[in-house]
Amino acid sequence: MMAARRAVDPERGTPAPLGATVRDGGVNFSLYSHHAEAVELVLLSAGRSDPSATIVLDPARHRTQSYWHVFIPGIGAGQQYGYRVRGPDRPGDGLRFDPSKLLLDPYAREVVDDDYDRMRASRPEAPNIATAMRGVVVAPDLYDWKGDEPLRRPLQGSAIYELHVRGFTNHPNSDVRPPLRGTYAGVIEKIPYLQHLGVDAVELLPVFHFDRLSAPGGRPNYWGYEPVSFFAPHRAYSSNQSPAGPIKEFRDMVKALHHAGIEVILDVVFNHTAEDGVTGPTLSMRGIDNPTYYLLDRKDRARYIDDSGVGNTLNANHTIVRRLIMDSLRYWVQEMHVDGFRFDLASVLSRGEDNEPLADPPILWDIDTDPILAGTKIIAEAWDAAGLYQVESFAGDRWAVWNGRFRDTVRRFIKGDDSTARDLADAISGSPNLFGDPDRDPMRSVNFIDAHDGFTLYDLVSYNAKHNEANGEDNRDGSSQNDSWNCGAEGPTDDSTIEALRERQLRSFFAVLLLAQGRPMFVMGDEVRRTQRGNNNAYCQDNEISWFDWDLVQANGRLFDFVARLLRFRRSSPFYRDERFWAYPGGADVTWHGVELHRPDWGDASHSLAFELVHADDPNTHLYVVFNAYWEPLQFELPPAPATRCWALAADTAAPAPDDVPPTPRPLPEDTERIVVGPRSVAVLGTVERATSI
DSSP, X not given: OEEESSOOOOBOOOSOSSEEEEETTEEEEEEEOSSOSEEEEEEEOTTOSSOSEEEEOOHHHHEETTEEEEEXXXXXXXXXXXXXEEOOEEGGGTEEOOTTSOBOOTTOSOEEOTTOOHHHHXXXXXXXXXXXXXXXXXXXXXXXXXXXXXXXXXXXXXXEEEEOHHHHHOSGGGOOOGGGTTSHHHHHHTHHHHHHHTOOEEEESOOBOBOTTOSXXXXXXXXXXXXXXXXXXXXXXXXXOSTTHHHHHHHHHHHHHHHTTOEEEEEEOOSOOTTOSTTSXXXXXXXXXXXXXXXXXXXXXTSBOOSSSSSOOBOTTSHHHHHHHHHHHHHHHHTTOOOEEEETTGGGGGBOTTSOBOSSOHHHHHHHHOTTTTTSEEEEOOBOTTSOBXXXXXXXXXXXXXXXXXXXXXHHHHHTOSSOHHHHHHHHBTOHHHHOOTTSOGGGEEEESOOSSSOOHHHHTTOSSOOOGGGTSTTOSSOSOOOOOOTTSSSOOOOHHHHHHHHHHHHHHHHHHHHSBSEEXXXXXXXXXXXXXXXXXXXXXXXXXXXXXXXXXXXXHHHHHHHHHHHHHHHHOGGGGOSSOXXXXXXXXXXXXXXXXTOOOOSTTOOEEEEEEEOSSOTTOEEEEEEEOSSSOEEEEOOOOOTTEEEEEEEXXXXXXXXXXXXXOEEXXXXXXXXXXXXXXXXXXXXXXXXXXX
């Protein structure tokens, strides 16, 4: 039954729940493997490389159908463990069992990887107990949430702030003391900054425990898109390394953000794992039941289908994998109180076992309709690395999507490209032509101009070409199509004219983003001109290239103030609480203009556009916005204001701070019929009561 350093008397156990569950007097373990012939549960002690006990499960007693289970009395929370699974090693049939490998439980709530060696995990038939990742048994929930719950706000909100937990506070100038730099606790210390900026949701780059050694050439995996566990918070992001310490610290962060009115959205990776392709390491699912967990080439089952670009693709619509994904999402909502999820390469989840897109993908509908997930944000990156692009057609009734079309259109318009005015009009009004359904909530369009993957906003106005030499791939990695413009010099410059133009371009980017219908998102540091020195693929740069440089907050405070004031304006405006597309029944009335009223220029050479909004419930509430991407100032005719009101300037990206966004809208003289909008700038006007002192 067992080879052990200490006496263990295993009992039968139960198949449910999966994972390691503390019960009276011990721990129940349950693992799914349909193709396994034998399973060993390995118990380990912290700081020791040899097992404290190895329990060989008896199929007659410890197997129910494809579930292997056992109850071990006398152990509890903090116990480290893993599995060895035996079965055929026939890659041609998709079977890749390797009993020399200690395997991580897919349901492990905590992971220890202090001595992890990826190279050894990649060598077949090389025992790796001393260097494997280990699961840790976690006790039932004893955490005091002090009444905290997920905030469950509607999609309407100010902005989503994409944030890397480590990079946010790891810079030495962050004023976060060293033990807390780059941790969940470090994020807590910077909550006042987020409040002052005015964002109401943070989207955290992956915090599922990931393989930190998986980048090529020995470089670190900084972004975290190589998961090994769908339940455990990444241990290196915690200053508390005691058993269950990362779980507690993550919860502390969520609770503190909620107290500040800020939602927590997780960037989750269910399209692939860190086991990568055929030469990748055997860490968990590959060695537990390879053909269940991964999509395999039907013509050659030794080959993994690679829709993710990293070597493997999760078999997301298999019953067992669907359960794993749903159990993970429910866990993060119920036990960790997160408010939503952004799904990396979510189109992968629409594929069936033949790798073809399914008309009604079960896992996507599971997520869409699950009652526990009701009220959470579910956001799709609606494409994959194999060419599937579903932004306009993603499944479900409530999925929001990253609007890649918005990103491309706005970049090209602000840069000054031809043939962009008509596309900009659609992007500004929630992309109704893209999504089509008039009953769709326009806030399901997550509008963005940049994200972690690509140039920062500042680099979009400072570099014509990518500069990824630090990645060690001879600048071949990363996209060469960036729709960027350096404004006259590549990279840093002392030319004040170029610097002023870059500042104006940045303000215009933010103005379009925050004045468009839809839910805006931008990246940490965009508001203070954070640069990655032209690197548009900084996935392996765990250094000052990627970290938030807090000296920029003071150096570029004018841009910060502009963004904060524009966010406040957006929150106060009723037009950005509409649940209907502008110009559709129930939404605001929108009218498009050019330099002359009612004469928008949709021509290929047009570089300007204006629109007027009239609120559906208050015809006296108007908004007039002018976009001038032309390189000279243009004069725009003003629409007539309501009888008792006059126009007031709310923002002007060409004006110096603080006049770029006045504390309150500044009324224009009542006889003003036209306004001059500076080159490459945006002007915003609203209506206020006549003769009102503001």
